[in-house]
Amino acid sequence: MAKRSKKPRDINxxxxxxxxxxxxxxEPRPVSPKALVGRLGGLKGGEAxxxxxxxxxxxxxxxxxxxxxxxxx
Numbered sequence: 589m590a591k592r593s594k595k596p597r598d599i600n601x602x603x604x605x606x607x608x609x610x611x612x613x614x615e616p617r618p619v620s621p622k623a624l625v626g627r628l629g630g631l632k633g634g635e636a637x638x639x640x641x642x643x644x645x646x647x648x649x650x651x652x653x654x655x656x657x658x659x660x661x
Contacts, residue, residue: 596602638646 596605641649
């Protein structure tokens with residue numbers, strides 16, 4: 589069976605749906621506490637990792653990343 593479009597067939601209803609979608613003044617979804625903690629860890633993770641690595645190891649990682657980027661072309 590063919591899927592039906594979710595757009596209303598009435599032009600006025602379609603216009604109202606477009607305006608509602610464009611303005612989207614609905615309340616934002618609540619963010620779970622686990623998501624907040626994960627984001628906090630993610631924000632400081634890269635900086636902490638870079639501080640822990642030696643200059644030589646960071647250089648090796650960067651070289652490997654550059655080779656992977658340029659090798660895909």
